[in-house]
Amino acid sequence: MDNQAIVELIQNEDYFLITSHVDPDGDNIASQLGLLSIFKELGKHAVIVDQDATPVAYQFLLNDDVIYHQLPPDTRYDYSFVLDAANLDRVGDSVVALIQQGNGVINIDHHTSNTRFGTYNWVEPEACATAIVVYKLAKALGVTLTPEMATRLYAGIITDTGRFRYTNTTLETFEVSADLVRHGANPSYVATQIYDQEPISKLRLLVKVLSSLQSAADGKIHWLQITKSCYDETGSNVYESENMINYATSIKGTKLAILFREMENSDRIRVSFRSKGFVNVDKLAQCFGGGGHAAAAGARIPGTLAEVQQKVLTEACKWV
Numbered sequence: 001m002d003n004q005a006i007v008e009l010i011q012n013e014d015y016f017l018i019t020s021h022v023d024p025d026g027d028n029i030a031s032q033l034g035l036l037s038i039f040k041e042l043g044k045h046a047v048i049v050d051q052d053a054t055p056v057a058y059q060f061l062l063n064d065d066v067i068y069h070q071l072p073p074d075t076r077y078d079y080s081f082v083l084d085a086a087n088l089d090r091v092g093d094s095v096v097a098l099i100q101q102g103n104g105v106i107n108i109d110h111h112t113s114n115t116r117f118g119t120y121n122w123v124e125p126e127a128c129a130t131a132i133v134v135y136k137l138a139k140a141l142g143v144t145l146t147p148e149m150a151t152r153l154y155a156g157i158i159t160d161t162g163r164f165r166y167t168n169t170t171l172e173t174f175e176v177s178a179d180l181v182r183h184g185a186n187p188s189y190v191a192t193q194i195y196d197q198e199p200i201s202k203l204r205l206l207v208k209v210l211s212s213l214q215s216a217a218d219g220k221i222h223w224l225q226i227t228k229s230c231y232d233e234t235g236s237n238v239y240e241s242e243n244m245i246n247y248a249t250s251i252k253g254t255k256l257a258i259l260f261r262e263m264e265n266s267d268r269i270r271v272s273f274r275s276k277g278f279v280n281v282d283k284l285a286q287c288f289g290g291g292g293h294a295a296a297a298g299a300r301i302p303g304t305l306a307e308v309q310q311k312v313l314t315e316a317c318k319w320v
Helices: 003-012 027-043 056-061 091-098 130-140 148-161 171-182 188-197 201-210 228-234 281-286 303-316
Strands: 016-021 045-049 079-083 105-109 120-123 214-216 221-226 254-263 268-275 298-300
Touching: 003 120, 003 130, 016 027, 016 201, 027 056, 027 079, 027 130, 027 171, 045 254, 045 268, 056 188, 056 268, 091 188, 105 130, 120 130, 120 221, 130 148, 130 171, 148 171, 148 188, 201 228, 221 303, 228 298, 254 303, 268 281, 268 303, 298 303
Parallel strands: 016 045, 016 079, 079 105, 105 120, 221 254
Antiparallel strands: 214 221, 254 268, 268 298
C-alpha cells in the first residue's frame, strides 16, 4: 500500500503541482481544490494547473484560489498530484509535459480502470468519488477539516453520485457527507450553486439537444447530439452541456444513453455514455480509447459526427 508513503511524502516535501483530467467535472474540480485547502492548512505550497477551463457551475468553489491553465512564472514544484484520472493521458498533453519535469507522480483516484501510473498510488475503486479519497488523506494527515475543505469535498461527492442517486452511493457516501456537513458544508447552498444557477443560454441549448433525441435497439438505446452550430445559435458553450445526457438516461426502458458532441478546433467527437446498470459503459468506452465508471464513461473519438455515430451505435447495439 502506498497510502502511508504518500502521507510521509506530503509531510516531508513542501512544493506541489495539482492537476486532473480534461473536460472538468464536479469531482475533478472539488477534489483538486480540496487538496489545495489541505496543503494550505499544512503550510505547504501548491498550484493547480488544468488544461481545460473550470465550468461556471463550480467556480463558486474557488473562493480566493485560482486554477491556472499555464504554469505561472517562477513556480516551483517537486511532486505532482494527479487526481480523478484513470490514466496519465487523461490530463492532456500540455500538463503531462509539466508532470514529467517533476520528481514523481502521486496518483489519487477512484476509477476501476485506473492503471496505477503513479510513483505512488492511492486508488479506491469502491469510493463513490475522488473527493472521498482526498477526505481520507486529510484524516491520515491529521488535518482538521475547515468549512472550505468540507464544502469543496461535499460538492465532489454530490456531483459524482448524481445527488446521491447513482449506484455508487453507499453507506460510506452518507457517513463522509455527514461528517463534511458537521464541519461546515451546507447542502442547500452547494446544491443551489451547482444546480439552480443556470444561464438562460443553457436552457436554449437544452431545447436543441432534446429535439435531437433518437433511439436504437428497439428503444433500449437513446441518444442525443450537439453540433458546433448549437453553441453558436444559443450563445452557449460545451461546459453548459454537462449532464444533459441524463435526460436520455431517464427515459423508461433505456438501458444505454449516449451523447455525441462536436468539439471546437478538434477533429474528434466527444462521446458520453450512461447506464442504469444494464451495461458496463466503462468497458464500452474502452473500445474507443476512453473509460470511466461502470455507469458513466466517455471517450474522444476521431472522425466526423456522422462517422462516429455510426461506429459507436453499431458497437453499442451489441451491448444491450
